Amino acid sequence: MFDKILIVCIGNICRSPSAERILQQLMPDKDITSAGIGALVDHEIEKNAAQLLASHNYNSDNHKARQVSTDIINQAELILVMEKKHQQVLMQQYPSASGKVMLLGKWHGDEEIPDPYRKSLTAFEHAFTQIEKNCQAWTKKLK
Numbered sequence: 001m002f003d004k005i006l007i008v009c010i011g012n013i014c015r016s017p018s019a020e021r022i023l024q025q026l027m028p029d030k031d032i033t034s035a036g037i038g039a040l041v042d043h044e045i046e047k048n049a050a051q052l053l054a055s056h057n058y059n060s061d062n063h064k065a066r067q068v069s070t071d072i073i074n075q076a077e078l079i080l081v082m083e084k085k086h087q088q089v090l091m092q093q094y095p096s097a098s099g100k101v102m103l104l105g106k107w108h109g110d111e112e113i114p115d116p117y118r119k120s121l122t123a124f125e126h127a128f129t130q131i132e133k134n135c136q137a138w139t140k141k142l143k
Contacts (some may be wrong), residue, residue: 002142004031006076007104008086012036012065013046014117015082015127019104021058022135027142033076035068037089042066046117048124056132073097080104080138082113105130107137 005023009016016034023032043065045053050060066072073079073094079101081087091098105111113130116123 002030002078004075004077005033006068006072006079007032007034007081008037008068008079008090009034009082010036010038010086010115011043011117012039012067013043013063014049014124015113015115015131017045017060017063017065018049018053018058018128019080019082019131019135021053021060021063022132023138025058026135026139030142033072035066035072037068037086039065039067046124048116048121049128052124052128056128070094076100078102082115084110084112104134104138106134107141108134 007016007019012035016036020032020034045060045063053060077100079097081101082104087101087103090101103110105113111130113127116127
C-alpha cells in the first residue's frame with residue numbers, strides 16, 4: 001500500500017526534496033521521489049535546505065529538480081503537497097489523480113508549509129521543522 005510516493009512543491013529545490021530525503025530515510029522500503037509544479041529543472045537542492053538536511057543527518061546529495069508530468073503523476077500511488085493551492089493545481093491539471101493528492105500536513109490539521117525560498121535561514125528552519133514532523137506522522141500512518 002502506497003509504495004510509490006511523490007512529494008510536490010513549486011520549484012522542487014527546498015520543501016519537496018527535503019521531505020523526499022526525510023521520508024527516504026524513515027521508510028527505506030518505499031519508492032519516494034519529488035517534483036515541482038514550476039520546477040527549476042536540474043537545479044540542486046537550495047543551500048539552506050541542504051545544510052538543514054545534513055545537520056539532521058539526512059542525505060542531500062545528487063538532487064536534480066524535475067518538472068511534474070503526467071507520467072510522474074500516474075506512477076505515484078500517493079502524492080503529498082505542501083499547500084492547498086498545490087493540491088488544487090494538481091487536481092486541475094491531472095483530474096485522475098485527485099483521489100491520491102493530500103497535504104503533507106494532513107495529520108496535523110491540514111497544516112500548510114510555507115515556501116522558504118529566498119527567505120531567511122529562520123524561515124528555512126521553520127519549514128524544515130514542519131516537514132520533518134509531518135514526515136514522521138506519515139511514516140507512522142504508512143508503516
